Amino acid sequence: MSETTGFINFEVANETFQTWYKVVGDLKAGVRPLVTLHGGPGMSHVYMISHSELFVTHGIPVVFYDQLGIGASTHLPDKPKEFWTVELFMDELDNVLDKLGIADDYDLLGHSWGGMLAADYASTRHPSGLHRLIISSAPPATSLWEQSMHQLLQGFPKEFREMLHKHEREGTTSDREYQDGMQVFYNKHTCTNKPWPQELTDSFAAMDEDPTVYQTMCALGPSEFHTIGSLKTWSTLDRLHTINRPTLLTNGIAEGAQDFCVMPFFEKIPRVKWVRFAETHIPFFEDKERYFNVLGEFLTVE
Secondary structure, eight states, X not given: XXXXXXXXXXXXXXXXXXXEEEEESOTTXXXXXXXXXXXXXXXXXXXXXXGGHHHHHHOOOEEEEOOTTSTTSOOOTTSOGGGOOHHHHHHHHHHHHHHTTOTXXXXXXXXXXXXXXXXXXXXXXXXXXXXXXXXXXXXXXXXXXXXXXXHHHTTXXXXXXXHHHHHHHHTOTTSHHHHHHHHHHHHHHTOOOSSOOHHHHXXXXXXXXXXXXXXXXXXXXXXXXXXXXXXXXXXXTTTGGGOOXXXXXXXXXXXXXXXXXXXXXXXXXXXXXXXXXXXXXXXXXXXXXXXXXXXXXXXXXX
């Protein structure tokens, strides 16, 4: 399998940073590439690497990259919170597309936070080179995600919920009891594979190693249930109708992006197809064969 890795210079306010990237396949082969946006914010690309399957089965070149502040890209732990904006990451995406020479013709897939970024990008910048859009397990507004997560938490015993809330009130979310409790929640609603795939474990470990982006931006603050980060009021609800590209919307049955959470994408985007997968937040681990069949068909059928 052909792979290319490297760094792309990314200039922000007279400073130059580096975005690490990997291309699986040949961008000059005449096949429209798929650019992937990982979740978090603040996870690495590693858990998304199985999307290389689309090159194996359909010959589609796939672009991965670590967003600024995470993985092999430049880390900036001392930047103020004002630095970390959605616009910064849209600028970085524009830069990646331009420097790789694919800005005129590409497809875009975002998972979780990456899906939020993709929806914002498509509905504000309306890039002419974007051909197809895939929004996977992402909310169109922070408020809907938070509502969904609270609803899922109600499915756990009262004592469990009270334990999590106690640590959140007291600011002890780094305590082992809380961390173990959150793992129980994740095992039910993020990924049911036991043990977790190594790629997913590695991506979470990267975020734990440098949580700058997550702690600053993440709409969920110190936990999955309370919105305090810079994405607190984030929403695309007022402009989803302006997305004029064929869009594939996907979600799982028992995850944060529940049906009611993603419904505005389906109701407002003019040309959208909605596919639901089994189980939880990461269908490319839990429903892999069907997931990649659906994506391959969507990306190749004219």
